[in-house]
Amino acid sequence: MTALAALIRRDIRIALRVGGGALIGVLFFLTVVVLMPFAVGPDLAQLARLGPAILWLGALLASLLTLDRLFMADHEDGSLDLITMSRTPLELACAAKALAHWLAAGLPLIVATPVLGLLLNLDMVATGAVALTLLVGTPALTFTGMIGAALAVTLHRGGLLMAVLVLPLSIPVLIFGVAASQAAITGPLSFGAPFSILCALSLVSLVIGPFAAAASLKHGLD
Amino acid sequence: MNGLKPGQMQLSGRGVICVRGSREVFSGLDFEAVSGEAVAVTGRNGSGKTSLLRLIAGLLIPAGGTIVLDGGDGDMTLPEQCHYLGHRDALKPALSVAENLSFWADFLGGERFNVAESLATVGLDHAADLPAAFLSAGQRRRLSLARLLTVRRPVWLLDEPTNALDVSGQDMFGRLMRDHLARGGMIIVATHAPLGIESRELRIGGMV
Amino acid sequence: MTLIDLANPTRFLALSARVLPWLAAATVILLTIGLYQSAYAPDDYQQGATVKIMFIHVPNAWLSMFVWGVMSVASLGTLVWRHPLADVAAKAAAPIGASFTFLALLTGSLWGRPMWGTYWEWDARLTSVLILFLMYLGLMALWRAVEDPSRAARAAAVLTLVGAINLPIIKFSVDWWNTLHQPASVMRMGGSTLDKAFLIPLLVMAVAFTLLFVTLHIAAMRNEILRRRVRSLQMMQASRIAFSSDVGTGSRQENASKGAA
Numbered sequence: 001m002t003a004l005a006a007l008i009r010r011d012i013r014i015a016l017r018v019g020g021g022a023l024i025g026v027l028f029f030l031t032v033v034v035l036m037p038f039a040v041g042p043d044l045a046q047l048a049r050l051g052p053a054i055l056w057l058g059a060l061l062a063s064l065l066t067l068d069r070l071f072m073a074d075h076e077d078g079s080l081d082l083i084t085m086s087r088t089p090l091e092l093a094c095a096a097k098a099l100a101h102w103l104a105a106g107l108p109l110i111v112a113t114p115v116l117g118l119l120l121n122l123d124m125v126a127t128g129a130v131a132l133t134l135l136v137g138t139p140a141l142t143f144t145g146m147i148g149a150a151l152a153v154t155l156h157r158g159g160l161l162m163a164v165l166v167l168p169l170s171i172p173v174l175i176f177g178v179a180a181s182q183a184a185i186t187g188p189l190s191f192g193a194p195f196s197i198l199c200a201l202s203l204v205s206l207v208i209g210p211f212a213a214a215a216s217l218k219h220g221l222d
Numbered sequence: 223m224n225g226l227k228p229g230q231m232q233l234s235g236r237g238v239i240c241v242r243g244s245r246e247v248f249s250g251l252d253f254e255a256v257s258g259e260a261v262a263v264t265g266r267n268g269s270g271k272t273s274l275l276r277l278i279a280g281l282l283i284p285a286g287g288t289i290v291l292d293g294g295d296g297d298m299t300l301p302e303q304c305h306y307l308g309h310r311d312a313l314k315p316a317l318s319v320a321e322n323l324s325f326w327a328d329f330l331g332g333e334r335f336n337v338a339e340s341l342a343t344v345g346l347d348h349a350a351d352l353p354a355a356f357l358s359a360g361q362r363r364r365l366s367l368a369r370l371l372t373v374r375r376p377v378w379l380l381d382e383p384t385n386a387l388d389v390s391g392q393d394m395f396g397r398l399m400r401d402h403l404a405r406g407g408m409i410i411v412a413t414h415a416p417l418g419i420e421s422r423e424l425r426i427g428g429m430v
Numbered sequence: 431m432t433l434i435d436l437a438n439p440t441r442f443l444a445l446s447a448r449v450l451p452w453l454a455a456a457t458v459i460l461l462t463i464g465l466y467q468s469a470y471a472p473d474d475y476q477q478g479a480t481v482k483i484m485f486i487h488v489p490n491a492w493l494s495m496f497v498w499g500v501m502s503v504a505s506l507g508t509l510v511w512r513h514p515l516a517d518v519a520a521k522a523a524a525p526i527g528a529s530f531t532f533l534a535l536l537t538g539s540l541w542g543r544p545m546w547g548t549y550w551e552w553d554a555r556l557t558s559v560l561i562l563f564l565m566y567l568g569l570m571a572l573w574r575a576v577e578d579p580s581r582a583a584r585a586a587a588v589l590t591l592v593g594a595i596n597l598p599i600i601k602f603s604v605d606w607w608n609t610l611h612q613p614a615s616v617m618r619m620g621g622s623t624l625d626k627a628f629l630i631p632l633l634v635m636a637v638a639f640t641l642l643f644v645t646l647h648i649a650a651m652r653n654e655i656l657r658r659r660v661r662s663l664q665m666m667q668a669s670r671i672a673f674s675s676d677v678g679t680g681s682r683q684e685n686a687s688k689g690a691a
Contacts (some may be wrong), residue, residue, distance in 0.1 A: 003328065352668050
C-alpha cells in the first residue's frame with residue numbers, strides 16, 4: 001500500500017509543479033466550450049439545450065488529450081523499468097498512476113463545470129446533473145484512455161495516434177453520460193437507467209484498463 | 223540480506239538467446255555468478271551487454287534458455303532482488319533530490335536505510351532540498367547510486383555505471399561496490415572502463 | 431551569467447524600493463476618492479443603482495487591454511532590444527492582467543444579471559473580454575511550462591506580439607458574429623454620452639486602477655527578480671557540491687556541508 005500511495009503522491013506532486021499541468025486541462029476545457037457558441041450561435045435557449053453535450057465533449061477531449069504522457073515520461077527517464085521490476089504488480093501501479101492522473105487532471109474539470117455551465121445558460125439542476133455524470137463518467141475515460149497511453153509507449157508514438165485509438169473506446173461513456181444528463185434536465189426518460197449504466201461502465205473500465213495497460217507495457221518492453 | 227555468505231547465492235544462465243527486433247543479438251550464452259563476486263561483462267558495441275543486463279532484470283524476455291537465482295529470497299522473483307542502473311536515471315527534475323530518493327525508497331519497499339545518510343555518502347547532502355533539475359549529469363548518476371544504498375538488494379545490475387562520474391566519484395563508487403560485495407552482494411556490470419574492484423570477466427559476442 | 435544579468439536589475443531593485451511606498455500611497459488615496467465619488471454618484475434613470483458597477487467595470491476592462499499593451503512593449507524589449515528587465519516585466523504583468531480581465535468579466539456578468547436576466551450573455555464586448563482572458567491564461571501556462579526563464583521569455587514574447595496583432599481581428603470577428611445573430615437590440619454598457627456626474631468619478635477610478643496596476647506590477651517584478659536570484663543561487667549551490675566532494679570524503683566534505691547549511 002505504501003508503494004502505491006507513494007506513486008500517487010509523486011505523480012500528483014509532479015502534475016501540480018510542472019507547468020500547472022493539471023490546470024492546462026481545465027484551460028483546454030474552457031476553450032473548447034467557448035468555441036462552441038461561435039459555431040452554433042449565441043442563442044441562449046439553443047445553448048442550454050446543447051449544453052450537456054458540449055460540456056461532455058469538452059471534458060472528454062480534455063481528459064483524453066492530457067493522458068498521452070501518462071506513461072511516456074516514466075518510459076523516457078527509465079522510471080518505468082524500475083516500476084516494472086518492483087514487487088508491486090504492474091497492474092496496480094498502472095491503476096495508481098491513472099488514479100493520480102484523474103485526481104490531478106480529471107477532478108479539476110468537474111470543479112470547473114459549474115462556471116462553464118453559466119456560460120452555456122444551464123440552470124442549477126442541469127449543471128448539477130452534468131457535474132454528477134462527469135464525476136461518475138470521467139474515471140471511465142481516464143481508465144480506458146490509459147490503454148492508449150500504454151500503447152503510445154509500446155509504439156513510440158503519442159499525440160493524435162493515441163486519440164484516434166482511444167476516442168472510439170469512449171463512445172459508450174459519452175452516450176450514457178449525455179443521456180443521463182439530458183434525462184435529468186428534460187426527461188422523459190428516467191435518470192436512473194442511463195446513470196446506472198454509466199456507473200457500470202466506470203467500474204468495468206477500472207478493472208479492464210489497468211490489466212490491458214499493464215499487458216501492453218509488458219509486451220512493449222525493450 | 224545482511225550476512226549472506228560468499229557463494230550462498232548463485233545466478234546462472236543456461237543457453238540464453240536474445241533477439242531484438244528480428245536480429246539475434248546472442249545465442250546459447252551460459253554464465254554464472256555467485257554472491258560476493260563481481261562479473262564484468264565486456265564485448266564490442268552491439269554485442270548485447272545491455273541486453274544481457276535487461277534480460278536478468280526481467281525487462282527483456284529471453285527467446286530461449288533460462289536465468290535462475292538460487293539461494294536468494296524464496297518469496298521474491300529475480301527482478302525483485304535486483305537493482306538495475308541503466309543509462310537513464312529515473313529521476314524527476316520537478317522533485318527535489320531528497321523527494322526523488324524517498325519516492326524510490328517508499329515505492330521499492332523492503333529494508334530501507336536512511337535517505338540523508340545515503341545522500342551524504344554519495345556527496346549530495348547539501349543538495350537534498352534542491353530540485354533535481356539543477357543537478358549535473360555526474361550528480362544525477364550519484365543520486366542514482368544513492369538509490370542502491372537506500373534500498374538494499376543483493377544483485378546489482380550496472381550498465382556503464384562510471385559514465386559521467388569524475389575521479390572522486392569513481393573512487394566513491396569503487397568503495398560502495400567493495401562494501402556491497404563484502405556484505406555478500408553480487409554485481410554484474412557492463413563496462414569498458416576499469417572498475418577499481420576485482421572482477422571476473424564475462425566476454426560476450428566474440429572478440430573485443 | 432549572473433553578474434551581468436544582475437547589474438541592471440540591482441539598480442531597479444534599489445530604485446523601485448524607494449518609489450513603491452509613494453505609488454502605493456497615491457493608489458490608496460485615489461482609490462478612496464474614486465470609490466467615495468462613485469458611491470455618491472446619482473442613479474441612472476434606466477439602470478438604477480446597477481450603473482455603479484460601471485465604475486469598477488470600465489477601469490478593469492480598460493486595464494485588461496492596457497496590460498496587454500504593456501506586455502507587447504516588453505516583448506519588443508525582449509526580442510529587439512534584449513533588455514534584461516523586459517521579460518521580467520512581461521512575465522510579472524501577465525497574472526495581473528489576467529486578474530483585471532477576470533474582474534472585468536465578473537463585474538460585467540454581475541451587471542448583466544439584472545439587465546439580461548442571466549449572468550452570461552454572448553454579448554460582443556463581454557465575449558471579446560472572455561477571449562482575452564483565455565489568451566492571458568494561455569500565456570501564463572506558457573510561462574510556467576518552460577523551466578528556463580530566458581527560453582520561456584522568447585516564446586512568450588512572440589505569442590504576446592501575435593496576440594496584440596490578432597486581438598483587433600478577434601474583436602472585429604466577434605462583433606460581426608454577434609450582429610449576425612442578434613440585430614442591434616442589446617443595450618450597451620455606458621452609453622455614448624456620459625453626464626459629468628458619471629464622467630469624473632469614472633476618470634478618477636481609471637487613473638486609480640492604472641496606478642494600482644503600476645504598483646502591483648513593480649512589486650511583482652521585484653518578486654520575479656528575487657525569485658530568479660534564488661534560482662541561480664540554488665544552481666550555484668548545486669554545482670558547488672561537485673567541487674566539495676571532488677576533494678574526497680571525510681572532514682573537508684563535512685565542513686563544506688556545514689558551511690552550506
